[in-house]
Structures are given as structure tokens and as C-alpha cells.
Amino acid sequence: MKAPKFSYVRAQSVEHAVKLLAEHGDDARILAGGQSLMPALNMRLSRPKLLIDINRLEHLAGAKFDGKNVRIGALTRHADVMLSHMVAKYAPLISMAIPHVGHVAVRNRGTFGGSVALADPAAEMPACLLALGGTIVLQSVRGIREVAAEDYFHGLYDTARQPDELLLEAVIAPEPADMRAAFHELARRHGDFAMAGVAARAKVESGKLTHVRLVYFGSEVKPTLAKTAMAATEGKLWNGATRDAVAAALAHDLDPMDNLMGEPATKLQWQRVLTKRALDQISGEATAA
Ligand SMILES: Cc1cc2nc3c(=O)[nH]c(=O)nc-3n(C[C@H](O)[C@H](O)[C@H](O)COP(=O)(O)OP(=O)(O)OC[C@H]3O[C@@H](n4cnc5c(N)ncnc54)[C@H](O)[C@@H]3O)c2cc1C
The missing domain is CATH 3.30.43.10 (Uridine Diphospho-n-acetylenolpyruvylglucosamine Reductase, domain 2)
Structure with a gap:
């Protein structure tokens, strides 16, 4: 057509x-x-x-560190996010996730701002922004306003952005040196939209998980901060009891969509498996360090 x-x-x-x-x-x-x-x-x-x-508005492209925060301009192509040393250094979760966004041709044209404006439920960048506690900057004729990622994603392709607002950039505080990140997703083929995925961050202090952030995408109508699961891990050793507690808690946090990709119960199980992989990785790297 x-x-x-x-x-x-x-x-x-x-x-x-x-x-x-x-x-x-x-x-x-x-x-x-x-x-x-x-x-x-x-x-x-x-x-x-x-x-x-907006493709000629070149000042909206590029990722930079302004001395306080990382700022990723709306027009920054996924391929440039992927190559950015600034992003890798200060927001490594995004660097882990970006190779999962589509294929090379899509990443060469697609933009960070387009992904956050659209808020596809299976998109990686919205989930990372929420996991990192980032802020979205919007401009209209009424002025500029900032919306925390936690208040920005409302529902299926539904965000706090009004139809008359242009997304200018995303602002992210630099990752503390002792914060660890893991990103895992399930897709039929690499580069396809995710069927389930988790963007995870945590510290490991004296073997215990702290400051845990778990954001799920792919199975929900929007990127979802799993507050019950986060509470179930906070201050806990990553052992069998904590794994069981997180698996149980996810049933409270997540309400997967029923669609051609799978049934809600199947998707919940995928998210549990991905959570284990992510927190195994974070705990394992901390032990090895
Ligand atoms: C084959 C294929 C596979 C893909 N796989 C993935 C994937 O695995 N993961 C993933 O996340 N994405 C995937 N995508 C989507 C891709 O990442 C898009 O680039 C992205 O979702 C939108 O970015 P864009 O710059 O292309 O936006 P556009 O297509 O130009 O715009 C998308 C929407 O956002 C609005 N918009 C764009 N920029 C702004 C702005 N600055 N302010 C306000 N509104 C704005 C537009 O009006 C439009 O409604 C895939 C796309 C294709 C074609």
C-alpha cells in the first residue's frame, strides 16, 4: 500500500x-x-x-556529557548512540541494549528521540531510560518542560508528550562506578522486536543486592518498573530464597499482554527466566571483581 x-x-x-x-x-x-x-x-x-x-535540526543530534548529566539529543541515530564513548562510560546499560534495536539499516536512520516519542512497548530505549531514572525534555510554544521517565510512559503508545510537543532530548545522571547493569531480551531473531526483556541495575554490597531497578518491556503495554520484585531483592543475597521471592513478586508487578507472541503466563515465565539471567550476571560480575 x-x-x-x-x-x-x-x-x-x-x-x-x-x-x-x-x-x-x-x-x-x-x-x-x-x-x-x-x-x-x-x-x-x-x-x-x-x-x-526535523532531520536538518542538527543540534538535536549527538550525545554529550555536560559535566553533570549525559544528554542524548532526540535526533541522535541509534548507530551513533551505539558508537558513543560518552554513553558507554556514563550510561552503560544503553550501550548494552542498543545492539538489540532492529538491524543495521534501522539503527542508521532510527533515532533515540523517535523511539522514546513513539514508546513502542517492545522498544529497548524507553525501558533503559526508565531503568536509569532519566528525564525527557519537551518543547512546545508554551515553553520547555521536563518529565521524569517514571511519569512519562502512560500506556500502549501513550506518553505524557502532548501532540504539540517536540521531544528535544533525554537527560540521564551518570552511572555511579559501583552500579552494575545487565540487559537481556528474548526475540525470535536478533534485531526483531522483543517478546520479553529486562533492563536491570543494582549494586552488590557485602554480597547483597541494593539499589535494584528492574524494568520489563516486550510483554507489557509499556515499560514497567517492577517495584514489588525490586523490594523482594533489596538488601538480600542472590540465593534460592531471593530468586523464588522475585519470581513470585513479578506476578504482582507484571500484567503481560495476550497476543500472537504468546499467552500472559508464558510471557511471565520468560520474564522470570530473564530476571534470573540478569541478576545472575550482576551478582557474578560483582563476585569476580
Ligand atoms: C524492521 C524494523 C525493526 C525494528 N526493530 C526495532 C527494535 O528491535 N527495537 C526498537 O526499539 N525499535 C525497532 N524499530 C523501530 C526503530 O527503532 C525506530 O527507529 C524508532 O522506533 C523510531 O525512531 P524514528 O527516528 O525512526 O522515528 P519516526 O519513525 O520518524 O517517528 C516515530 C514516531 O515518533 C514521533 N517522533 C519522532 N521524533 C520525535 C520528536 N523528536 N518529538 C516528537 N515526536 C517525535 C513521530 O511523529 C512518530 O509518531 C524497528 C523498525 C523497523 C523498520
Whole structure:
């Protein structure tokens, strides 16, 4: 199928883009890498009247450390996130996850901001941002506002971003040196969207897990912070009793979707297996260090 008719404007500046968003609201879509938007148009799942191309807004591209935080511009291509030493040093969870995002061609065009704006439930970057406690910066004609990742992801493709807001960047505090990260996902083939996945962070202090963050994606309608499971691990040795407690707690935290990928009970079991892998890795690396 071909896309329905639409008008096209190349934004000259952020101000130009947000002015157009304000004028056209839900009839307009930002065009970033086009890796999700163009297939949606071609399949007529989306029928915007106007596309606002932000690809010439080069200052929205790139990851940098501003002395306090890592800032990943909305237009940073997944491939550039993957190559960024800054991201690897200060937000290693993202570097672990990014090779799982699609294939080379998708990563060459797709953007960090596009992924966070779209909030596909199986996407890796939203889950990492939530696990890292990041902040999303949005601009409209009303001004700039910051939304914590915990308040940003509302539901299936549903976020705190309003139709007239442009996502500018994500801000992430640098990872403390003693924080460990693990990222595991299950997909039919490498690069396919995840059927289940976990982005995990924790410290290991005197053999005990602390500061645990567990975020699940792929099986839920949105990236999900598993607060009951996190509480079940906090201050505990990673042993059989804690594994059982986390496995039980996940049933409270997760409510997997029933779809062609599998039944909810199957997905819950996948998430339990991935959790074990992630926390085995974090505990094992801490013991070996
Ligand atoms: C074959 C294939 C496999 C893929 N596999 C994966 C995968 O495994 N994991 C994964 O996470 N993704 C995957 N993707 C999606 C890919 O990562 C996309 O690049 C990403 O989801 C969207 O980024 P984009 O820059 O292409 O956004 P676009 O497609 O341009 O836009 C997506 C949506 O976000 C909006 N948007 C984009 N940027 C902004 C902004 N700055 N402000 C406000 N709104 C904005 C657009 O209006 C649109 O609604 C895959 C895509 C394909 C085609």
C-alpha cells in the first residue's frame, strides 16, 4: 500500500517545528528517522495531514556529557548512540541494549528521540531510560518542560508528550562506578522486536543486592518498573530464597499482554527466566571483581 496524501514541511528551527505543531496539533507528525512512521503511513495505520521533517535540526543530534548529566539529543541515530564513548562510560546499560534495536539499516536512520516519542512497548530505549531514572525534555510554544521517565510512559503508545510537543532530548545522571547493569531480551531473531526483556541495575554490597531497578518491556503495554520484585531483592543475597521471592513478586508487578507472541503466563515465565539471567550476571560480575 502507499501512504495517504500528506503535506511536508522541513523545519528550519525548533521554534518553527513547535509553531507548526501548535497550528496543526494531532493532524501533524514529526518525521525523524521514519523507521516507524513511514511503515505506519504505508500501512495506513496513521493518516497525518502534515509531516514536519526535523532531520536538518542538527543540534538535536549527538550525545554529550555536560559535566553533570549525559544528554542524548532526540535526533541522535541509534548507530551513533551505539558508537558513543560518552554513553558507554556514563550510561552503560544503553550501550548494552542498543545492539538489540532492529538491524543495521534501522539503527542508521532510527533515532533515540523517535523511539522514546513513539514508546513502542517492545522498544529497548524507553525501558533503559526508565531503568536509569532519566528525564525527557519537551518543547512546545508554551515553553520547555521536563518529565521524569517514571511519569512519562502512560500506556500502549501513550506518553505524557502532548501532540504539540517536540521531544528535544533525554537527560540521564551518570552511572555511579559501583552500579552494575545487565540487559537481556528474548526475540525470535536478533534485531526483531522483543517478546520479553529486562533492563536491570543494582549494586552488590557485602554480597547483597541494593539499589535494584528492574524494568520489563516486550510483554507489557509499556515499560514497567517492577517495584514489588525490586523490594523482594533489596538488601538480600542472590540465593534460592531471593530468586523464588522475585519470581513470585513479578506476578504482582507484571500484567503481560495476550497476543500472537504468546499467552500472559508464558510471557511471565520468560520474564522470570530473564530476571534470573540478569541478576545472575550482576551478582557474578560483582563476585569476580
Ligand atoms: C524492521 C524494523 C525493526 C525494528 N526493530 C526495532 C527494535 O528491535 N527495537 C526498537 O526499539 N525499535 C525497532 N524499530 C523501530 C526503530 O527503532 C525506530 O527507529 C524508532 O522506533 C523510531 O525512531 P524514528 O527516528 O525512526 O522515528 P519516526 O519513525 O520518524 O517517528 C516515530 C514516531 O515518533 C514521533 N517522533 C519522532 N521524533 C520525535 C520528536 N523528536 N518529538 C516528537 N515526536 C517525535 C513521530 O511523529 C512518530 O509518531 C524497528 C523498525 C523497523 C523498520
